[in-house]
Structures are given as C-alpha cells and as structure tokens.
Amino acid sequence: MGTHIGFVSTRFTAADGVTMEAGKWAEVLHECGHECFWWGGEVHKDPSRSMVVPEAHFLHPENRWIQAEAFGREIRSPELTQRIHDYRALLKERLCDFLETFDIGLLVVENALATPLHIPLGLALTEVIAERKLPTIAHHHEFSWEQSRCSVNCVRDFLSMAFPPALPTIQHVVISSAAHEDLAHRRGVSSFVIPNVLDFDHPPEPDPEKGRALRRQLGLDPEAKLIVQPTRVIRRKGIEHAVEIAGALKDLGYRLLITHQAGEVDPEYASWLQNQARQHGVSLTFLGTHVVDPWVETAPPEDAVALWDIYPHADLITYPSLYEGFGNAFLEAIYFRKPLVVNRYANFVRDIEPLGFNLLIMDGYVSRRLVARIRDVLQSEEQRRAMVEHNYRLAHRHFSYGVLRRCLSFLLMNFFGMET
Known part of the structure; x- marks a missing residue:
C-alpha cells in the first residue's frame, strides 16, 4: 500500500x-x-x-x-x-x-x-x-x-x-x-x-502546431535561427556571454532568445543586457510571458508557454552560468538533443565533466577557439548528430x-x- x-x-x-x-x-x-x-x-x-x-x-x-x-x-x-x-x-x-x-x-x-x-x-x-x-x-x-x-x-x-x-x-x-x-x-x-x-526512457515529442504558434507569437520567420538561453535573467547566469556568442554568429543570421521575462528579478541587469546586445548588433528577444513548469497541473495563463515548447526551436543552447547547484538546463538541452555551450562552473567540473559529455566548453570567457568550434558544429549536421546522440546515451545512463x-x-x- x-x-x-x-x-x-x-x-x-x-x-x-x-x-x-x-x-x-x-x-x-x-x-x-x-x-x-x-x-x-x-x-x-x-x-x-x-x-x-x-x-x-x-x-x-x-x-x-x-x-x-x-x-x-x-x-x-x-x-x-x-x-x-x-x-x-x-x-x-x-x-x-x-x-x-x-x-x-x-x-x-x-x-x-x-x-x-x-x-x-x-x-x-x-x-x-x-x-x-x-x-x-x-x-x-x-x-x-x-x-x-x-x-x-x-x-x-x-x-x-x-x-x-x-x-x-x-x-x-x-x-x-x-x-x-x-x-x-x-x-x-x-x-x-x-x-x-529527466525521463530519458521517453524522448520528447514536440507538437509542430505549438511550434508554429510560438514563432508567430515571437514574430519569427519559420526558418529563423535561434540561440536559446533557457534561464532566469539573473547575474550568476552569465547571460552576457550568450550575447557575445550571438554577436560572433550574427553573420550566420542567429538571434538570441531568453526564455524568461526581462527585469522580473534584476531590472538593472536586464537593461544592461539589452544595451550589450545593441553594442554587439545582436537581435535579442526576451520571451516576455509566463514560462510554465512542464509538470503544471492547473490551467496556465492564456499567454503562457511551456518550457518544453521552446527547446525544439533552438539551434544552439547557451548555458554560461557562473554558479549552479546542479544545472537543469544542461540536462534539458541534452534531452532535446541540442548542442550546448556550457561554462565550467564548479559543480559541472566536479560532478558532470568527468562523465565524458561532448560539449562546447567555455572556461570563463568566449574564446576564438570556442566560436570556431560552435561554427563547425552548427554547419555540420553529421558532427552535430554524433554529438547529441552521444550525450543522450550518457545522460540516460547517469541522469534518468x-x-x-x-x-x-x-x-x-x-x-x-x-x-x-
């Protein structure tokens, strides 16, 4: 019982x-x-x-x-x-x-x-x-x-x-x-x-109609290329590095989407990020609506978006956090089979990095070598597929x-x- x-x-x-x-x-x-x-x-x-x-x-x-x-x-x-x-x-x-x-x-x-x-x-x-x-x-x-x-x-x-x-x-x-x-x-x-x-025994099943609706809501073309930063807008998330990465890829047409509302927690930081984006020539979008927990059991607000509806549209996930207790966005990027830029925060170095994931590693700053590797992965479907499938298998073993x-x-x- x-x-x-x-x-x-x-x-x-x-x-x-x-x-x-x-x-x-x-x-x-x-x-x-x-x-x-x-x-x-x-x-x-x-x-x-x-x-x-x-x-x-x-x-x-x-x-x-x-x-x-x-x-x-x-x-x-x-x-x-x-x-x-x-x-x-x-x-x-x-x-x-x-x-x-x-x-x-x-x-x-x-x-x-x-x-x-x-x-x-x-x-x-x-x-x-x-x-x-x-x-x-x-x-x-x-x-x-x-x-x-x-x-x-x-x-x-x-x-x-x-x-x-x-x-x-x-x-x-x-x-x-x-x-x-x-x-x-x-x-x-x-x-x-x-x-x-995460439930790696059951891969995600994106809803194409929800995807089209989300792009319409954001004013995005069906083929728009997206870098997604799936975090709250707080300083320890290191979002300025995501802006820098997007700036380095702007010639390829990439836009940066931050999943949570601007200024909800730290208005000054959100304003500074917007200024940084302008200086780097980056098209920056804050989702600007309610992002709901995928396990929510009540009717969400009309303008709500489930986090699981956002990930399928990412070409690249950025996770340049300075500190994390563990790092949910790390697992979520792997669950949706997306290439991931991750900063070597302390708990990542100790508990995750030794497991052997194939990631786009940032060590405190955005280097030319990192940008070159990101470009290689984004422009090579074969390399990208091998990377995300390897990561999915490894996560299934350790984090299922x-x-x-x-x-x-x-x-x-x-x-x-x-x-x-």
Missing part, C-alpha cells in the same frame, strides 16, 4: 529548478504507488490534492519585511524576534492542518530547510517534524552559506536551528558532491547525493528516472523497511 507524501515549499509554480525537480520526484513516486499532495504559498497542482497558504510564499509582505530586517545587519530588534515567532506559529498550525487533512505519512521539503528565504517556515517545519517524529526527506538545492546576501545577518540562532535542522527523522538529500561535503563539514549532517534527472527511482526506493526503505 502506498504512502501519502506531502511536498512542501514556498511555492510550486514557476519553471525553476525546485518546482521542476519536485514534479519529477512526484511523477516517479506516483508510478511506485504513492499519492502525492502539495502545500505552499502558491501551488499550480491539482486543487483537490493541494493546500495553498499565502503566508508561506516568500514574497508575502510580512516575510519580505522579515527578510529586510534579518539580513545585512548584525543587531536584531525584539520586534523582529516576536514577528518571526508569531509568523512561525501561524504556519505551524497550517502545516498541521495539511498533515491531518491528507493523512500525510512522509514529508518532502523542497529547499525550505536549506535556503532561509522564509525563516518562519523553516522554523515551523522544524518544530512540526521534531514534535511528530515525522519521516521527512529534506531536498536541498542551495544553502545559506552559498548566498552572499546571508553572510551578514542577525538571525544566526534561527539559521543554526532550521537551515537545515539535524533531526533523527530527516534524511537529507543534496544535488552535488560539494554540497554533500559542505553539509557534513558545517553542520555535521550526513546526506545522500541525488542529481537532477531509473536512477531517481532506485535512490528514492532506498530512502523509503530506510523509513518503512520495505521496498517501494
């Missing part, structure tokens, strides 16, 4: 790594006979299996006030302490309602016990798990010590308590070997490494649903003593 599994985070909505990996985990767990339920500040899942608590969203006004008061200063006011505790008590009550309403037997906490984007939620979760001895998988994507904004703060006691907590009923999961070592060193907490995955299924079965056996 399957377990009722509750997924908890600040939101399950956008096409970000946390939401998308949660969708994949839920898909695999459902295939194994378990029922999955959702709790968060905004949830685009089946409403009959979801509990939406607006106060849990990291953008809730009260939480934004707490964030502003907690970070960037070293002295904490009594008012901040009290408001954190009041908020924690409210969320604790809502979490208990969720556990009882859906008879939850196992929690999967997505990043809410790793990054202190919502301190009261982390505290509430820690208390509920401790009091109920609740079996919990804490899936960590990014820790506070990896974020410069958290280096100066007045809430170190709260961070030590809940980000992450060391409790006997929590099994910690990280997405890289570096995170595994950091967690052990900084918190004395052991963890399992489970990489991000089968890998995730075995890992989750092991974790559940640790809790319940039976195979799943």
